[in-house]
Amino acid sequence: MDKTLHIVGGGMAGSEAAWQAANAGIDVVIHEMRPKVETFAHQTGLLGEMVCSNSFRSDDDEQNAVGLLHWEMRAANGLIMQTAEKHRLPAGGALAVDRDPFAQSVTDALMAHPNISVDYTEITDLPTEGTWIVATGPLTSSALGQAIATETGAEALAFFDAIAPIVYFDSIDMSKAWMQSRYDKGETEEERTAYLNCPMTKDQYEAFIDALAAAEKTEFHEGETAGYFDGCLPIEVMAERGRETLRFGPMKPVGLTNPHAPDDKPYAVVQLRRDNKLGTLYNIVGFQTKMKYGAQAYVFKQIPGLENARFARLGGIHRNTFLNSPTLLDEQMRLRSRPNIRFAGQITGVEGYVESAAMGLLAGRLAAAELNGETLEPPAHTTATGALITHISGGADAKTFQPMNVNFGLFPPVEGLKSGRRGRKDRYKAYTDRAKADWQDWLAG
Missing domain, CATH: 3.50.50.60 (FAD/NAD(P)-binding domain)
Incomplete structure (x- = not known):
């Protein structure tokens, strides 16, 4: 044998x-x-x-x-x-x-x-x-x-899976963003500052949701009727489920305090997580997307702190077979x-x-x-x-x-x-x- x-x-x-x-x-x-x-x-x-x-x-x-x-x-x-x-x-x-x-x-x-x-x-x-x-x-x-x-x-069977964009750290405006893990979780200072946070006011959040809705999306080919896996939903699909959905998902503002304005509670927060040891790359947490590349750059640059963001990789969508x-x-x-x-x-x-x-x-x-x-x-x-x-x-x-x-x-x-x-x-x-x-x-x- x-x-x-x-x-x-x-x-x-x-x-x-x-x-x-x-x-x-x-x-x-x-x-x-x-x-x-x-x-x-x-x-x-x-x-x-x-x-x-x-x-x-x-x-x-x-x-x-x-x-x-x-x-x-x-x-x-x-x-x-x-x-x-x-x-x-x-x-x-x-x-x-x-x-x-x-x-x-x-x-x-x-x-x-x-x-x-x-x-x-x-x-x-x-x-x-x-x-x-x-x-x-x-x-x-x-x-x-x-x-x-x-x-x-x-x-x-098959469903569609999406990947999130990655941003160059040196293109993020740190006068607006700050480093903090939610609820300061972690045993070391490095762990307690593991996430980069971009705050939004109510008006900024509403404008962001409108931009997501209007953005040009990747269309499926005829006959591709598979759904999404809920753990990896495109952000615009989540937004379609209700204007407040993202505030209770990847953009929830709880457990965070903005040191640039400690008395102002953000209406929503976009988090980025370090993607490499050098700290030169950060991925936008929970921001899987099926938006076309040009639309992604436009929409994501509306996030405070990412107005001049440069992307090492934009998001995308692919067929996932099982x-x-x-x-x-x-x-x-x-x-x-x-x-x-x-x-x-x-x-x-x-x-x-x-x-x-x-x-x-x-x-x-x-x-x-x-x-x-x-x-x-x-x-x-x-x-x-x-x-x-x-x-x-x-x-x-x-x-x-x-x-x-x-x-x-x-x-x-x-x-x-x-x-x-x-x-x-x-x-x-x-x-x-x-x-x-x-x-x-x-x-x-």
Whole structure:
């Protein structure tokens, strides 16, 4: 039996899957089409490149489900989390990274591993032989996407995903903007000043909403009827839901005090987060957009402090493909019709960098065990990783299946705990304590 594992895609899931399998003694070939075949969102040919954001979200492993997922991946010697720690940027209670050095380090680690090689060619069909993991992410090539759709007997589901613009720091007017994390969150001064804030008066906010509504948008092609993932809505789509929606979303003014006018409470605040270690680039938090480039520059320069902003990258929108996993995948992440093929990452219907990498970690371990002649059961659904795989492999309703971030709603209840807001802190702590114990048991085998 050929004990080589082939992985299609060198993003978060593919990179983590390769790392886990190689560390289990399996020879791994990563098939990555970049840089020979480019995508809309990627800028380099590096493995593990981040394209939508530089944030892994909350790092709180006691009160937040994604923070718990961080903890589980660290405990499993996860490459993505190890590398994120090395290139961490101040972001309050979140884990944000310097994206280019992060991707370079992921690439260097994988290329240096004696059990891993990389083949820079495009895979256009589903292989009939060998052991494979398809981890092509949201930007699966059209040829492979068609092959998947043909094999599954139904069109793969899809939604549209948007990315936020990035601004050069030296083009921001700091006489209007200031540095502060919401509620001064963070243990160090650097963490407490991790975000850059641009305040708006009521009149400025109303004018901004009008400009968003009037801006020229990217139109979908005929037949493209997919919706958006709620966690990555374009800002103008949020604004269409009500003029005050943004003030209760990415532009909420709470927990912040403008040192330029401490007695004036902003009506709305636009936040930017550092995008690289040098602090030369900042991304506009929550400002994913489908506005055309010319309209973006005009609208975003209406934000106080960004009147003369220069953009390192404008926002954009792309098609994001994923499987109806509850009907197509088994609990081992294998395609039911072709069990030599596993799927991992966002294409399985999880959402977010961390969730994608976690599914890669699990797929890599499951495939390695199978190639080593062993049987590895998935982790308990009381763990964050187990809750995700349970959800996508049958826990979700196939008729309404949509991409999902990890959240405590996917976990089985802990008996004997209070419900409601008052008991939430104790409940979440109970979830995480139970998950950590069960995850450690799973790792111990």
